[in-house]
């Protein structure tokens with residue numbers, strides 16, 4: 001099978017409706033397009049020669065999203081969130097030049113390979129009806145000292161992929177960690193109050209030619225905060241929250257800070273698995289602060305500057321190289337296939353589709 | 354919730370009922386501890402070849418006091434207070450300690466420290482530089498007499514310290530399965546509900562090992578040794 005065929009199969013495996021709703025993204029369907037800027041730290045240029053790490057103000061377009069592929073908006077439901085960032089570089093002879101960094105609130109991906117991904121997708125149909133454990137089963141499991149299987153469904157929730165994901169974890173030890181984290185991920189108070197991880201390993205080339213295996217993540221300056229179990233479950237608040245925050249109208253004492261994230265780069269060591277996105281690195285690796293992202297505005301034209309954008313983790317620049325992670329390889333054509341299918345703009349010059 | 358029977362609600366509320374907690378602690382947990390014998394996992398950091406795991410290692414030494422009274426705790430406080438000079442000078446000479454402090458928690462005298470390199474070497478350096486303080490402390494803690502003077506009972510002393518250094522739960526929570534299975538000498542059967550049985554693994558370890566450290570902790574400047582930090586700061590070491 002060619003890489004393009006694999007990518008097509010992977011995207012179709014995500015489709016809720018067979019064949020996909022070709023007008024929307026098959027996952028991360030609901031999101032908010034935003035604009036902002038990135039300023040690299042003093043240290044960044046010592047570790048990576050990529051243009052956006054040299055200092056100065058870099059214009060950024062970005063999109064926050066809910067991981068679900070459903071078109072109905074449920075901000076308050078437990079879900080992985082995404083932050084896709086495009087760093088706009090100096091234009092070269094009319095050619096649009098940029099670097100994309102796609103990240104999500106899970107610290108690791110569900111599976112390490114294409115084959116396991118397809119299998120995982122077959123277990124986690126988001127259209128599976130919500131199942132309930134019988135009270136007797138729950139009682140038995142309490143006596144077995146094991147955690148309740150499923151959270152109570154939200155009002156109006158009739159489908160869920162959680163039971164399928166847990167079943168997959170029980171059969172595939174490699175996916176335990178991500179599914180353990182995903183099962184408890186919850187809903188953020190704000191897109192500005194979540195940490196986002198780019199998960200894959202990239203190689204950062206330093207000015208002296210040293211090539212380091214690295215992973216990136218965004219740390220929110222306002223801190224990480226989820227909604228609490230007693231909070232009402234609201235379907236539509238994440239976009240207006242960003243608008244209010246940026247205007248500084250969230251109310252004194254609640255959250256006066258602007259929407260800001262620090263970009264951290266963690267340096268891998270011999271013995272870390274550079275090609276496995278399903279395993280996060282221990283928290284004791286050397287970390288470098290690479291810069292600060294400030295979100296200045298929610299895009300006024302959400303269609304042009306949010307929905308129709310297309311990000312791709314392979315949109316890189318000299319100084320930043322992809323690892324041999326098979327999931328990263330798969331994403332290169334998967335995002336391009338999905339973009340074309342839904343008529344998104346700005347194809348990735350590095351994808352082969 | 355719609356469609357929930359009274360029995361459902363009753364079962365959902367059980368974990369919060371005092372009598373159910375009593376039942377769990379006195380019958381259910383001992384039953385599982387019998388069915389799945391779980392040895393207390395050894396304390397301190399686990400061996401690793403990776404450089405950043407070999408610096409800024411955590412020691413959480415918990416030494417139960419013999420005399421569990423205000424007087425006993427005061428003796429421990431005095432033993433440390435009277436030897437501050439010796440301890441600080443010793444640690445300056447050890448050269449691999451980022452931070453160290455003594456605290457009294459409950460009826461335990463604890464030494465919490467962050468050090469670089471191998472655990473055994475750390476304790477050996479300790480014996481050489483502050484051995485006499487430890488001998489004074491050993492008089493006050495349970496089982497301490499057997500390992501003093503530490504200058505001559507080096508190996509026994511090191512083993513004793515290791516046994517009283519808290520088990521450090523893995524940084525990636527699901528790794529507890531692997532650690533615990535290895536300690537039991539079994540291979541895990543894949544069964545329904547397996548991932549969710551992580552709660553049982555934690556309960557069984559906390560049953561065998563009432564105090565434990567939740568992971569290896571946060572580091573503000575991970576990957577750097579004391580020597581590197583001092584050199585960078587130019588403080589003449």
Ligand code: HEM
Pocket residue numbers: 010011024025026027028031063064065081082083084102103104109117197198199200277309310311327330331334335338339342344
């Ligand atoms: C097998 C692995 C994966 C596949 C097949 C996949 C597929 C997709 C597809 C098809 C889209 C929609 C793209 C578009 O139409 O523009 C998408 C969006 C997205 N994915 Fe993935 N993905 C995978 C792994 C990941 C990982 C590991 C991350 C996080 C590091 C991630 C983060 C995102 C984000 C943030 C978006 C939304 C982008 C936007 O706002 O436009 N994905 N994914």
